[in-house]
Amino acid sequence: MAVELDPALLATYSDDQLYTLLKEQSNLPRHVAIIMDGNGRWAKRRYLPRVAGHRAGRHSVRRCVRACGKLGIEVLTLYTFSQENFNRPEAEVKALWHFLHETLSSEREDLDRQNVVLRASGALHQLPGKARDTLQQSIDSLSGNTGLILNLALAYGGRQEILGAALILAERLSSGELNADQVSEDDFAQGLYSPELPDPDLMIRTSGEGRLSNFLLWQLAYSEILITPVLWPDFSERDLLLSVADYLTRDRRFGKLSESAQTPLQTGGESLLDPARWKRLLKVRP
Numbered sequence: 001m002a003v004e005l006d007p008a009l010l011a012t013y014s015d016d017q018l019y020t021l022l023k024e025q026s027n028l029p030r031h032v033a034i035i036m037d038g039n040g041r042w043a044k045r046r047y048l049p050r051v052a053g054h055r056a057g058r059h060s061v062r063r064c065v066r067a068c069g070k071l072g073i074e075v076l077t078l079y080t081f082s083q084e085n086f087n088r089p090e091a092e093v094k095a096l097w098h099f100l101h102e103t104l105s106s107e108r109e110d111l112d113r114q115n116v117v118l119r120a121s122g123a124l125h126q127l128p129g130k131a132r133d134t135l136q137q138s139i140d141s142l143s144g145n146t147g148l149i150l151n152l153a154l155a156y157g158g159r160q161e162i163l164g165a166a167l168i169l170a171e172r173l174s175s176g177e178l179n180a181d182q183v184s185e186d187d188f189a190q191g192l193y194s195p196e197l198p199d200p201d202l203m204i205r206t207s208g209e210g211r212l213s214n215f216l217l218w219q220l221a222y223s224e225i226l227i228t229p230v231l232w233p234d235f236s237e238r239d240l241l242l243s244v245a246d247y248l249t250r251d252r253r254f255g256k257l258s259e260s261a262q263t264p265l266q267t268g269g270e271s272l273l274d275p276a277r278w279k280r281l282l283k284v285r286p
Contacts, residue, residue, distance in 0.1 A: 038207030038231030115147030165191030
């Protein structure tokens with residue numbers, strides 16, 4: 001059930017007040033996913049190279065990890081590098097992989113202090129050796145933690161993930177492990193990159209673009225989507241808190257009707273859902 005939250009009132013709250021309010025709620029999202037968009041535009045507006053925007057976005061990652069950890073959110077998935085990003089200029093791609101190596105190396109101790117578990121989803125074999133080794137070292141060193149799961153979508157593509165899951169399912173059918181008439185959505189999902197993670201409850205896209213960009217196409221089927229005009233390097237801890245507050249106002253029905261919608265509406269003692277009434281209303285008159 002959605003929570004009654006007044007946006008105008010929330011805008012007057014301090015960050016500490018927002019934390020207090022949100023942690024009192026029982027229906028916080030388990031999994032938040034973010035398309036971190038706008039790094040290039042942020043840099044361009046400041047007459048800086050694009051890579052400067054990626055470096056600035058690191059601070060937003062740090063803020064969101066901290067906020068999700070404090071709220072008790074289980075999973076934060078960040079769209080870090082897509083399959084389509086491989087088509088960018090070679091110099092930028094190399095800089096992004098170097099930046100990943102650099103960031104993981106420098107942030108590992110802080111993530112450990114915050115009890116963060118690190119995961120990665122994607123075609124990880126496509127990562128350059130140095131970045132892949134640093135990623136695995138970081139995953140291993142944080143594997144004993146029990147707090148927020150930080151899941152990095154790397155060399156990730158939603159269509160590629162679905163295709164891979166379909167091929168795995170086909171192999172299971174071919175081997176006789178499964179019968180075609182018994183296949184379920186859960187069977188299919190076992191072939192996804194991170195089947196152990198819950199589907200995102202809330203997906204945030206920064207920079208105002210209104211598309212999914214090949215991100216978690218299977219998992220986002222019933223996620224609540226929030227698009228903000230804020231460019232990723234400017235996305236603050238407060239922006240994350242207000243996004244979660246907005247999520248709490250949503251009425252998630254998963255295709256069902258809400259209780260109020262299930263109650264027949266009455267007008268003059270007659271139900272608005274009475275078939276006979278609608279037959280009269282829709283009757284063609286001369």
